[in-house]
Amino acid sequence: MELLEHGAPVPDPLQPYLEVDRSRPRHECWVMGHMVAGLDGTAAIAGRVGALSTPPDQSLFRRMRQIADVVLIGAETVRREGYAPIRLSEETREQRRLRGQTPTPPVAVVTRSLDLDLAASVFADAPEDARTLLITCAAADPQRLEAAHEVATVVIAGQERVDPAAALQALAERGHAVVLCEGGPRWLGELVAADRLDELCLTLSPLMGGDLLPVSVTPPGAGLSHFTLRSTMVEDGTLFLRYESLPPERRSDG
Numbered sequence: 001m002e003l004l005e006h007g008a009p010v011p012d013p014l015q016p017y018l019e020v021d022r023s024r025p026r027h028e029c030w031v032m033g034h035m036v037a038g039l040d041g042t043a044a045i046a047g048r049v050g051a052l053s054t055p056p057d058q059s060l061f062r063r064m065r066q067i068a069d070v071v072l073i074g075a076e077t078v079r080r081e082g083y084a085p086i087r088l089s090e091e092t093r094e095q096r097r098l099r100g101q102t103p104t105p106p107v108a109v110v111t112r113s114l115d116l117d118l119a120a121s122v123f124a125d126a127p128e129d130a131r132t133l134l135i136t137c138a139a140a141d142p143q144r145l146e147a148a149h150e151v152a153t154v155v156i157a158g159q160e161r162v163d164p165a166a167a168l169q170a171l172a173e174r175g176h177a178v179v180l181c182e183g184g185p186r187w188l189g190e191l192v193a194a195d196r197l198d199e200l201c202l203t204l205s206p207l208m209g210g211d212l213l214p215v216s217v218t219p220p221g222a223g224l225s226h227f228t229l230r231s232t233m234v235e236d237g238t239l240f241l242r243y244e245s246l247p248p249e250r251r252s253d254g
Helices: 055-067 075-081 090-098 142-151 164-173 185-193
Strands: 030-038 070-074 107-110 133-136 153-156 178-181 199-205 227-235 238-245
Touching: 030 055, 030 185, 055 090, 055 178, 055 199, 055 238, 070 075, 070 185, 075 107, 133 142, 133 164, 142 153, 153 164, 164 185, 178 185
Parallel strands: 030 178, 030 199, 070 107, 070 178, 107 133, 133 153
Antiparallel strands: 199 238, 227 238
């Protein structure tokens, strides 16, 4: 055991995340999860994440998107949080171009039912070079599927449900090497159960008493997943933790 102590100030909180080598994913693409929780593990307050997020977290949350090739979100999170297309500054867009990325990462929404407001900003205001993707399954309602094609790029990933591996394979085939998942807890749990989460960036806010909803909801029967702590940062009582998945040879259920 060792004591973690406050160290030197970090001039740019995003820089440690930019320096991570994500070029060697374990599967189709590198999958990051970015979540926030209270000290009691709660992942929402009155059904929404916003009240959990402190100013330092809000700033880093927005900036973290510039790392990703695509931002992946579950449908319930889109409905509750009122998602819009990703907006980046021109300077940030140019930095992405220099790294060989598209100027803006598109949003990809995971939904089995396609029960979404297709006139919402996340679809209607998406730029042509970052059209929103809708990842669904073959069992989706045909009429909703037809309507979805009008406002988004539709991806079929699975038969009766959205299969995480199939969804990520489809994103990888479209050139999305780094996938940033922003929730929700159930979709994150699906990714963990499928052994597809390479990295978890977890913010702990200094509060308690939110909803009875954890950061990740693992499907029944899923095994344990093992991670190792790679870095920590702190600002105004908000703790930023970065974990990476352990390789199989270093995992142990004991």
